[in-house]
Amino acid sequence: MTHGLWNLRVRIEGEIIKDVEPEMGYLHRGIEKISEDRHYNEIITLMDRTCYVAGLAWEHLFIVAAEQALHVTPPERAEYIRVLSAELQRIASHLMWYSAFVQDLGLMTPFLYGMRDRDLILDLFQSYTGGRLTYEYMRVGGVRSDLPLGFTQRCRQVVDWLMDRFVEYDQLCLSSTIFHERCDGLGVLLEPEAVAYGVTGPMLRSAGSHRDLRKDRPYSVYDKLQFQVATASTADVTGRYLVRMEEMRQSVRIVRQCLDWLDDHPGPVMAEHLPRWLGAPYAPMGNESYLLKRNYPTGVGLSMMEEPHGEAGAYVVNDGGEHPYRVKFRSPVLINIWAAKRYLPGYRVADIPPIMGSVDVCVGECDR
Amino acid sequence: MDAKQLSDGLATRFPGKILGVDPLDGTLGRIRFDPAVATDLFRSLRDDYQFTHLTLVGATDWIDHREVFYVLWSDTDRLYLVLSANLPTDAPVIASSVPIWPSANAHEREAWDLVGVKFEGHPDLRRIFMPEGYAYHPLLRSFKIHEPEDLEVKVRSD
Numbered sequence: 001m002t003h004g005l006w007n008l009r010v011r012i013e014g015e016i017i018k019d020v021e022p023e024m025g026y027l028h029r030g031i032e033k034i035s036e037d038r039h040y041n042e043i044i045t046l047m048d049r050t051c052y053v054a055g056l057a058w059e060h061l062f063i064v065a066a067e068q069a070l071h072v073t074p075p076e077r078a079e080y081i082r083v084l085s086a087e088l089q090r091i092a093s094h095l096m097w098y099s100a101f102v103q104d105l106g107l108m109t110p111f112l113y114g115m116r117d118r119d120l121i122l123d124l125f126q127s128y129t130g131g132r133l134t135y136e137y138m139r140v141g142g143v144r145s146d147l148p149l150g151f152t153q154r155c156r157q158v159v160d161w162l163m164d165r166f167v168e169y170d171q172l173c174l175s176s177t178i179f180h181e182r183c184d185g186l187g188v189l190l191e192p193e194a195v196a197y198g199v200t201g202p203m204l205r206s207a208g209s210h211r212d213l214r215k216d217r218p219y220s221v222y223d224k225l226q227f228q229v230a231t232a233s234t235a236d237v238t239g240r241y242l243v244r245m246e247e248m249r250q251s252v253r254i255v256r257q258c259l260d261w262l263d264d265h266p267g268p269v270m271a272e273h274l275p276r277w278l279g280a281p282y283a284p285m286g287n288e289s290y291l292l293k294r295n296y297p298t299g300v301g302l303s304m305m306e307e308p309h310g311e312a313g314a315y316v317v318n319d320g321g322e323h324p325y326r327v328k329f330r331s332p333v334l335i336n337i338w339a340a341k342r343y344l345p346g347y348r349v350a351d352i353p354p355i356m357g358s359v360d361v362c363v364g365e366c367d368r
Numbered sequence: 369m370d371a372k373q374l375s376d377g378l379a380t381r382f383p384g385k386i387l388g389v390d391p392l393d394g395t396l397g398r399i400r401f402d403p404a405v406a407t408d409l410f411r412s413l414r415d416d417y418q419f420t421h422l423t424l425v426g427a428t429d430w431i432d433h434r435e436v437f438y439v440l441w442s443d444t445d446r447l448y449l450v451l452s453a454n455l456p457t458d459a460p461v462i463a464s465s466v467p468i469w470p471s472a473n474a475h476e477r478e479a480w481d482l483v484g485v486k487f488e489g490h491p492d493l494r495r496i497f498m499p500e501g502y503a504y505h506p507l508l509r510s511f512k513i514h515e516p517e518d519l520e521v522k523v524r525s526d
Contacts, residue, residue, distance in 0.1 A: 025497035032482070033506055068393050195421060198471025216446050217394070300392055302439065302450065304423065313424055313439065328426040330439075338474040367497055 005363035008340065008356065015348045022337045027367040035327040040066045040140050040278065043327070048134035050329070051365035053096045056082075056089040056125070057307045058365070059138040061314050062327075064219060066140050068301030069318035072274065077267045078142035079221045084258040085125075085137065086305075087251040088155075091162065092121040093308035094244045097360040098169065101241070104357035105182050110172050117165050120158045127151060140278050141271035152259045159252045166248060173241065183237040187355035189343040190235050197339040200332050201310025202247065203359065206232045206239035213306040227253050237358040244360075296320040309333050309360050333359075333366040369445050371397035374417065381412060395439075395448040403436075403453040406463040407489075413451075414468055418444045422469035425476055427460075427483035429508045434460045436485055455485065464490040482507040 007023040031050055035043045047062050048055035060082050067074065074082075099114030122132045128147050129135040137144050173179045189199060191207040204211055212229040214222045230246035232239035301316040310332025319325040336359050344355060374396065375389045385402040392398045401409055413419040421441035428435045438451040455462055464487035465472040476487040477496040484505035487493060495502065504511055 025495075025499070028497040030506060033511075196470045198422060198469075198474075211443070217448070219394075300398070302392060302394060302448070304394075304439075304448065311423065315424065315426060315437070315439070317428060326428045328424070328428075330424045334474055334478075335471060 006337070006361070006366070008352070010349070010352070012349060017345050017347055017349065017352070020340050020344045022340055024334065024337070024363070024367055027363045029368065031368045032327050032329065036323060036325065039322050040070065040324065043324070044136055044138060045134070048136060049364065050368060051307070051362050052133060053362055054089050054093040054308045055133065055135050056085040056137065057093070057305070058312070059135065060086050061303055061305045061307065061312050063138045063140060064305070065301035065303035065314035065316040066324070068303065069299040069316045069324065070140060070278070071297050071299060072141045072271055074142045074271050075268050076221070077262065077265060078269045080258050080261050081143050081147065081269060082138060083220050083222065083225070084255060084262070087254045087258070088121050088124060090251045090308045091248050092118050094248050095121070097244060101357040102173065104353040105179065107176070107179070110169065113165070113169070117162060120161065124151070124155055124158060127154070139270065141274045142269045146269045147262065152263050155255065155259055159255050163249065163252055166245060170245060180238070182354050183241065186237045186347060186351050187343045187358060188236050189339070193342055194339070197342050198335040199310070199339050201306070201336070202240050202243040203310065203336055205230060206243045207235035208233045213304055213311060217304070219303065219305060225254050225257050237354050240358040296322070307332060309362060309365070310336060312365070329368060331365045331368065333362050337361060337366060369396070369417070369447070375399060378409070378412070382409060385409070392450055395450055398450040398452055400452050400454070403455060403462045406453065406465070407468070410465050410468040413440060413449070418442050419449060422465065422471050423448070425465065425472050425479055427479040427485045429483055431509050433457055434483065434485055436462055436479065438465065460484060461486045461488055463488050466490055481505070484508060
């Protein structure tokens with residue numbers, strides 16, 4: 001099966017799948033290698049390209065690991081803006097998944113609805129980052145700029161509209177016989193196997209697991225926010241659909257709480273007294289001695305986050321310098337695709353599009 | 369469970385093979401171990417300490433040696449643990465963790481492909497991103513970017 005940028009070699013007997021072999025690497029751009037030659041803030045540009053449907057989520061991931069390696073603490077307002085961005089990005093990513101997935105099933109109308117509603121979120125992103133796909137918004141020590149005037153009001157309108165739309169999505173899909181016939185009971189991956197194969201994210205939660213890093217190991221400000229972990233019990237394609245739909249509703253909940261907090265707490269969005277080599281535009285002048293003998297910190301940063309596709313990780317080794325020595329990313333999609341060896345055999349050839357569609361493949365982050 | 373408790377327990381079990389524990393924010397710590405005991409250590413961590421999830425395997429080229437690191441997750445304690453082992457540059461070989469955690473399969477293939485670390489006992493140690501027949505391991509520090517001959521690679525016959 002070709003989903004644009006990767007291949008799935010399938011061995012069949014008649015109609016039945018016997019074995020599969022995913023082939024990746026067609027989109028390998030060497031992001032980990034390029035990162036070794038770049039300043040920390042320049043790597044953010046690469047993060048948008050790593051996963052081009054969830055750019056802000058990956059920026060958040062890298063920035064937290066980099067800040068840990070460089071011993072920088074961002075102000076709380078920046079943390080809330082990051083979480084707000086990550087959750088809006090989760091909705092946008094899931095809407096993209098929804099559009100592509102229903103198209104795999106042969107339903108064209110929901111595709112257009114999903115893409116249209118995703119554009120509303122992209123409009124929001126454009127209003128404060130300037131970009132619709134590649135944002136380059138977060139920085140070591142905070143975010144590039146504060147939210148524009150009237151943003152929280154517009155954002156509330158959009159998420160209110162989306163909440164109504166989610167009901168319509170469910171009506172479109174769950175009341176459709178075709179949807180159920182193509183999805184129910186397919187691609188079953190039970191929890192113990194999912195854990196053994198390293199599968200994470202909505203795929204794991206559709207098997208009844210409550211594993212969500214936002215709850216299990218709260219990073220950023222997630223410990224101050226109220227939300228529930230979306231789960232399903234069927235472990236099949238329909239279960240993954242239900243989990244992602246519920247996750248979008250929970251993301252709206254988080255977004256609303258963030259907006260309330262941001263309304264009440266104005267403040268700086270960038271850490272103060274950053275060294276100028278970190279790209280701080282307003283580093284204090286006067287003390288120029290650091291230009292002659294720069295004092296670089298060293299450290300290791302590890303951040304693990306619940307990205308829209310699953311559990312993503314960044315491991316940043318800072319050996320004292322303006323560039324990281326090594327950057328390593330964990331891509332949830334790589335592992336979720338690789339586990340196809342477990343959840344595809346036994347089903348029919350015609351079941352491959354719904355099953356692989358339910359994985360939410362983003363080859364950009366898989367190949368890096 | 370804290371880092372001291374874990375490292376003391378492991379040091380009793382594997383005398384002289386646990387080389388140290390470094391603090392690492394957000395995790396239990398970073399345990400440096402002797403690669404000779406890799407398989408037994410992995411099995412002990414999974415069975416005795418409930419590190420049932422393997423999240424990440426990666427490798428770093430430090431020019432005079434190569435480092436392999438593992439990130440483990442314990443669902444009962446809700447903790448990350450980082451393991452790290454140093455391998456000599458001329459023979460970067462370590463036992464595979466696939467028999468213990470099947471999820472290591474793709475990670476180890478990636479570490480072999482990009483950093484050239486060999487995992488003994490891996491069921492299918494092939495390149496994952498680069499084409500078969502590619503002569504380099506691109507994440508090595510000795511790798512030179514922009515070599516035109518890189519573009520000439522063998523194509524698999526199947």
